Amino acid sequence: MSTISTQLRNFKEPTKEQLTQLFFALPPPLDPLEGEKSDVDQLEKMEISAVLVLQDEQSWPGKLYLYPPYLAFASLDRKSTRFTVPLSTIRRVERLNARAGVYALSLSLWHGVKIVVQLTSLRPTADLFCSLLRDSLKVELTRGRMKSVKSFVKSCYSEVLVMTAENEEKDGAAAKAEDGGPANESIYHGGLGLKFKFPGDPKKLREASKTKLWTNYLRAHGRNLTLLRYPQCTRLVQVGLPNRLRGEMWETLSGSLYLRYENPGYYERLLEENSGRVNTSTEEIEKDLHRSLPEYSAYQSEEGIASLRRVLQAYSFKNPETGYCQAMNILAAAILIYMSEEQAFWLLEVICGRLLPGYYSPSMHGTLLDQRVFESLVQRCLPIIHDYFQQVDVQLSVASLPWFLSLFINSMPMVFAFRIIDCFFCMGPRVLFQVGLAILKINGEELLRIQDDGGFIQLMRRYFATLGDSAHPNSSDPRARAITRFQELLLVSFREFAIITDDTILTERRKYRSEIISSIESFSKRSAIRNLRTLARFSKDQAGLIYDALFKAICIAPPTSVAFPPPSLLTTKDNAEERPETRIELKTFKVFLSEICTWARDEKIVRNGFQQRIDREVADHELIDRLFFFWDISYRGALSFQALDLVSGLDGVMFNDLMENIEWFFNLHDKNKDGYLTKDEVLTLSESLLFIFRYEIGDAYLGAVSRFMSNAFEYGDALLPRPEDANTDDDTPPQIESNQPYMNLATFRMVVLADEILESFFESDFSSTFRLQPVPLELPSSNSGLLGGLWHNITSDDNRKIFNSFTDQIGRTIGKHQVYHRPAIGKYTTLEEPKARESLLTPTMRPAAEGSPKDPSSPSSTSSVSPSSSSQLGAEPSATMTPLTPMPSMFQAAAQAAAYMERTPFAIDDAKDEDEDTEDESGFEDDGVLDEVDAFLEEHDTGLTEAEREVAKGLLLIL
Amino acid sequence: MADGASGAAERSVQVKLVLLGEAAVGKSSVVLRFVSNEFQANKEPTIGAAFLTQKCRLEDRVLRYEIWDTAGQERFHSLAPMYYRNAQAAVVVYDVTKASSLEKAKTWVKELQRQANPNIVIALAGNKVDLVQPSSSSSGAATPETEDEADDATATPGENAGAAGSEPETLRQVPREEAEAYAQEAGLLFFETSAKTGDGIVEMFTEIAKKIPIDQILASSRGTGRPGAAGGRTGAGQEGVNLDENAGKGKEACNC
Numbered sequence A: 001m002s003t004i005s006t007q008l009r010n011f012k013e014p015t016k017e018q019l020t021q022l023f024f025a026l027p028p029p030l031d032p033l034e035g036e037k038s039d040v041d042q043l044e045k046m047e048i049s050a051v052l053v054l055q056d057e058q059s060w061p062g063k064l065y066l067y068p069p070y071l072a073f074a075s076l077d078r079k080s081t082r083f084t085v086p087l088s089t090i091r092r093v094e095r096l097n098a099r100a101g102v103y104a105l106s107l108s109l110w111h112g113v114k115i116v117v118q119l120t121s122l123r124p125t126a127d128l129f130c131s132l133l134r135d136s137l138k139v140e141l142t143r144g145r146m147k148s149v150k151s152f153v154k155s156c157y158s159e160v161l162v163m164t165a166e167n168e169e170k171d172g173a174a175a176k177a178e179d180g181g182p183a184n185e186s187i188y189h190g191g192l193g194l195k196f197k198f199p200g201d202p203k204k205l206r207e208a209s210k211t212k213l214w215t216n217y218l219r220a221h222g223r224n225l226t227l228l229r230y231p232q233c234t235r236l237v238q239v240g241l242p243n244r245l246r247g248e249m250w251e252t253l254s255g256s257l258y259l260r261y262e263n264p265g266y267y268e269r270l271l272e273e274n275s276g277r278v279n280t281s282t283e284e285i286e287k288d289l290h291r292s293l294p295e296y297s298a299y300q301s302e303e304g305i306a307s308l309r310r311v312l313q314a315y316s317f318k319n320p321e322t323g324y325c326q327a328m329n330i331l332a333a334a335i336l337i338y339m340s341e342e343q344a345f346w347l348l349e350v351i352c353g354r355l356l357p358g359y360y361s362p363s364m365h366g367t368l369l370d371q372r373v374f375e376s377l378v379q380r381c382l383p384i385i386h387d388y389f390q391q392v393d394v395q396l397s398v399a400s401l402p403w404f405l406s407l408f409i410n411s412m413p414m415v416f417a418f419r420i421i422d423c424f425f426c427m428g429p430r431v432l433f434q435v436g437l438a439i440l441k442i443n444g445e446e447l448l449r450i451q452d453d454g455g456f457i458q459l460m461r462r463y464f465a466t467l468g469d470s471a472h473p474n475s476s477d478p479r480a481r482a483i484t485r486f487q488e489l490l491l492v493s494f495r496e497f498a499i500i501t502d503d504t505i506l507t508e509r510r511k512y513r514s515e516i517i518s519s520i521e522s523f524s525k526r527s528a529i530r531n532l533r534t535l536a537r538f539s540k541d542q543a544g545l546i547y548d549a550l551f552k553a554i555c556i557a558p559p560t561s562v563a564f565p566p567p568s569l570l571t572t573k574d575n576a577e578e579r580p581e582t583r584i585e586l587k588t589f590k591v592f593l594s595e596i597c598t599w600a601r602d603e604k605i606v607r608n609g610f611q612q613r614i615d616r617e618v619a620d621h622e623l624i625d626r627l628f629f630f631w632d633i634s635y636r637g638a639l640s641f642q643a644l645d646l647v648s649g650l651d652g653v654m655f656n657d658l659m660e661n662i663e664w665f666f667n668l669h670d671k672n673k674d675g676y677l678t679k680d681e682v683l684t685l686s687e688s689l690l691f692i693f694r695y696e697i698g699d700a701y702l703g704a705v706s707r708f709m710s711n712a713f714e715y716g717d718a719l720l721p722r723p724e725d726a727n728t729d730d731d732t733p734p735q736i737e738s739n740q741p742y743m744n745l746a747t748f749r750m751v752v753l754a755d756e757i758l759e760s761f762f763e764s765d766f767s768s769t770f771r772l773q774p775v776p777l778e779l780p781s782s783n784s785g786l787l788g789g790l791w792h793n794i795t796s797d798d799n800r801k802i803f804n805s806f807t808d809q810i811g812r813t814i815g816k817h818q819v820y821h822r823p824a825i826g827k828y829t830t831l832e833e834p835k836a837r838e839s840l841l842t843p844t845m846r847p848a849a850e851g852s853p854k855d856p857s858s859p860s861s862t863s864s865v866s867p868s869s870s871s872q873l874g875a876e877p878s879a880t881m882t883p884l885t886p887m888p889s890m891f892q893a894a895a896q897a898a899a900y901m902e903r904t905p906f907a908i909d910d911a912k913d914e915d916e917d918t919e920d921e922s923g924f925e926d927d928g929v930l931d932e933v934d935a936f937l938e939e940h941d942t943g944l945t946e947a948e949r950e951v952a953k954g955l956l957l958i959l
Numbered sequence B: 001m002a003d004g005a006s007g008a009a010e011r012s013v014q015v016k017l018v019l020l021g022e023a024a025v026g027k028s029s030v031v032l033r034f035v036s037n038e039f040q041a042n043k044e045p046t047i048g049a050a051f052l053t054q055k056c057r058l059e060d061r062v063l064r065y066e067i068w069d070t071a072g073q074e075r076f077h078s079l080a081p082m083y084y085r086n087a088q089a090a091v092v093v094y095d096v097t098k099a100s101s102l103e104k105a106k107t108w109v110k111e112l113q114r115q116a117n118p119n120i121v122i123a124l125a126g127n128k129v130d131l132v133q134p135s136s137s138s139s140g141a142a143t144p145e146t147e148d149e150a151d152d153a154t155a156t157p158g159e160n161a162g163a164a165g166s167e168p169e170t171l172r173q174v175p176r177e178e179a180e181a182y183a184q185e186a187g188l189l190f191f192e193t194s195a196k197t198g199d200g201i202v203e204m205f206t207e208i209a210k211k212i213p214i215d216q217i218l219a220s221s222r223g224t225g226r227p228g229a230a231g232g233r234t235g236a237g238q239e240g241v242n243l244d245e246n247a248g249k250g251k252e253a254c255n256c
């Protein structure tokens, strides 16, 4: 992969509210094709305990959710009974007579169905709910949504079914002749199957009786926008949807119907706006159009191909970061048999976005994650098979991955795959896991005889080929004989694996997410490094560290277009090597450089009596910009890892000896590369030096730079070629414009070498300001371990800030707060002019500073990893760092979370950890500090909010 | 799919072979040609990977190929290690009418050489040569050996269609010499093939077979029952989809 994506890190666990929205398939807020923002967003959401009462007096306790513009209900088990209805389909709300304290509402829906719900909460809560409901309904009325229902339902085939049935009932046979059908038929949405035939034999599929059953259900319990789902609904789905109704039921059950309802005309507009445009997916889609269910007749015709093309393209334009993934063509082709393009477009949106999140993304992390989850479920539910697979080294995913990725369409005969898909839309992604487990279970005995991956696949293939056969061919009971292997499969799936619930899947996904993310990231890191044309003088590990620094920089300051290549790349196909790749701009570069280069960051060492930490900030200086453009040899205004800008850039500076460094520095400042610095450039160069030296202790460097400047101009003037031809009045040094060539490399070298400090700077110090060190990157913490929650508290950025500022304030109060800047080089630790900086150093720190002659930066920094895991180069071993090392950093890698929790940031504890020369290390006394804290907590108003205080206090207690 | 070997009684050496290469270069078609001597104009893209077997007869013994045909799209890349682990042979396919596909092939070769079984025999196959051979594939002169005239009309959907007849050489984007030179340099077997006409296909699989160190495989499989399992699981980290490229370097990887 030549792009570096940090997208996976942005994953956030959904909130409870979002989970509710996902469960009820409530459409997310309007997408900005039209920037209309409605007041719906402002309306309050509310949930309330309620009992759904049916006409037959059956009742379902559960919860009623008002999520404007939707009203939803789910029974307590979350599956028996549920509905999601747009408020705009509610025609009437009545408060039923409050007999015996029962608070009940009767809602009349568009299709004439009445819902009665008893609100079982306390009365004020129920009142509040009612008034919110009233408000929301009003808003829908003013938005004119009530009117849109009528035209929308016309696009639904269920209306035709019900109307035909009603007509038949009304005037018997006459209705057939009268033919209300065709008129409607032209309006309702349908798939290619209407014209090209549906797969399977209608008789065998018992289409007629299924249709009848559904017609009855839809008449009684609402349809499309107002479908109420009772246990019978799920049962009917499990026996298979009738072909003509299938597309619409998929929409309704999956909730993509609401998207279509909320966004009328969106699909057409999207196509229109993008007509004639291409994106990165266009070519990939084109390649696969003729390779999607090619045996189905519609896809041998231009009509079918064109539909498929439009749907896939529309999807890729709407979701450019996902674009197109193989397998989506098969899904799209499959659903287009049963539904219109617009329906398919929205269903695809729901499949790829909600039902199978991340399955088709460029990293396919969702696929990998669910394979991991499946593996763990197999381990749990079918341990014998799992163990056997381990034993013979068979990988589950070789067979199961395509099941999930193409919803079995590729694996089993289509008619069966569609029945699984029916259940999938009705019951959610858990179906895939249940069916997968059932397949393994049914084939258990034979699976225990396979020898390798190949055998596994072949066994599965044989099994799928016989799904239509009798499951009990030798049974004497004809009814048992009639049960097909496919029916057996569904039975096992839903009976024996009923334990697999939505929650199971969510929990398991949470459990394995970070594991998957790290393996994906390290995989792309390895390929990125492998694909470098050269490593220059770096080792593979060093290249890895450069990659890490870049990755972190991209996390912190994402380049403007990580996900998609810049427009120029979209169209140029001429150059084969011109693959999309991640390029970073200046702002990301600054972060990158600050990770590697000590003078490109400002580091403040803060001690406040509780912790010693390093606050690191990205430095900003002309020198850094200069370096950026210096490395940007192809003048793109952006640097890339793959194109080696960064690697060769670093290579050009990190391995230099004295002379090379001097030359490098000279070239860096010779903007027009004519071999001369102008006077201006000499000044700039001096400023660069000053910038690098800005935090060095003492004045040695300052002196060196000023000597450099005076020498530069002295030698420079002296060595200027005397203009011979131009016979100006001579002997005074010739005047030269400040932007004219002035000093060449030889002169510059001479000036530098004239100064001992500068010489040693260019000899070694400069190179050593570039350090490749492990960059810890925290994964989104989805640890569910004991400390998970606590760790989560402390790792969130905000909490860290709260904690830091809190302890700082305490530190200030108790007089233990100190800050000083860490020097980039840190060579001089004895102060030549101590007075200037004395105040910054407390006596206790002095010996510390003296003890670190060379390299005070490195592994102690807040953002570097613990010494144990460091494999740094260029930097001195951490032993020399002792004085500063004992600072446990607040934010070490998540992996160290637990260990960290025990190690406290108290200086006193650090002293304990420190084996050698501890005595004078601990500048802070144990006793007294805590008392002071208590006193502080009681009396001092820290300026933090109450909540923040709580967090901080909690943190202190943990410490 | 045809699996001629499955029922065979004679003991043959199993060789795991993996196909890699950019999407739609014709990996599945090459396998289909080799396994059942057929060609289908519109093959569905491979999802994950497909598995097929075919026997290959050398003078002295019979070899049973277990072929893993992988998905070509870039985003399936991270799945590849799962399929090429323990492979003794690999065919890296590119499309002679598409320069970028050779670049992709090179990265596959690089990856295999670094991450797969160190003894792996790699062949580079420039597929779809029928499109650049003036004699064949022009509509009139259907090639004799196959029964797929019917396919000719629709054989090359998309970008390649149409132009095939008149000036086929212009379609070629990868000169034979260039690819061959690269293959030599990288130590690969090299073939130009056509899944459509069958050119070069059997030859390629036979040459690969000859290069496979069969005795070693026999030696190692005698010990453990089958070649792939010698190393067994190397750790818990290997479950599920395996992104660990080092998975291929189990113990059996060092038995050279």
Ligand SMILES: Nc1nc2c(ncn2[C@@H]2O[C@H](COP(=O)(O)OP(=O)(O)OP(=O)(O)O)[C@@H](O)[C@H]2O)c(=O)[nH]1
Pocket: A326, B021, B022, B023, B024, B025, B026, B027, B028, B029, B030, B040, B041, B042, B043, B044, B045, B046, B047, B070, B071, B072, B073, B127, B128, B129, B130, B131, B155, B156, B157, B193, B194, B195, B196, B197
């Ligand atoms: N003319 C010609 N077309 C070929 C040849 N081989 C494959 N094709 C066509 O190229 C397209 C892709 O072939 P596949 O075999 O599916 O390609 P693949 O490499 O397996 O593709 P993925 O599974 O997506 O990675 C199909 O339409 C084939 O008909 C060939 O030798 N000559």
Ligand SMILES: [Mg+2]
Pocket: B027, B028, B029, B044, B045, B046, B069, B070, B071, B072
């Ligand atoms: Mg394929």
